[in-house]
Amino acid sequence: MKIDILGIQAFIAIVEQGSFQKAAGTLFISQAALSKRLRHFEDSLGLILIERNTRSWRLTPAGKSFLPRAQRFLAEVDSAIGDLQAESQ
Numbered sequence: 365m366k367i368d369i370l371g372i373q374a375f376i377a378i379v380e381q382g383s384f385q386k387a388a389g390t391l392f393i394s395q396a397a398l399s400k401r402l403r404h405f406e407d408s409l410g411l412i413l414i415e416r417n418t419r420s421w422r423l424t425p426a427g428k429s430f431l432p433r434a435q436r437f438l439a440e441v442d443s444a445i446g447d448l449q450a451e452s453q
Contacts, residue, residue, distance in 0.1 A: 368408060413430060
């Protein structure tokens with residue numbers, strides 16, 4: 365399985381920011397691009413992580429289960445990249 369880091373980032377940003385609009389802003393992309401990233405990620409998983417309609421959203425049970433793991437994963441990737449950059453200097 366290919367790891368979709370952009371999809372994971374989109375998922376986490378939506379949850380942490382509380383809205384698609386704010387999440388898109390923090391990732392410097394349009395709201396439509398953010399929705400597309402999340403939809404593509406969910407399609408690749410074969411799961412819905414966030415149930416959404418035109419006015420609201422909520423985490424599915426799968427989304428609730430995946431969130432802390434996704435946050436740890438991205439934190440570990442960020443840490444590894446930071447370590448590599450520090451070593452190269």
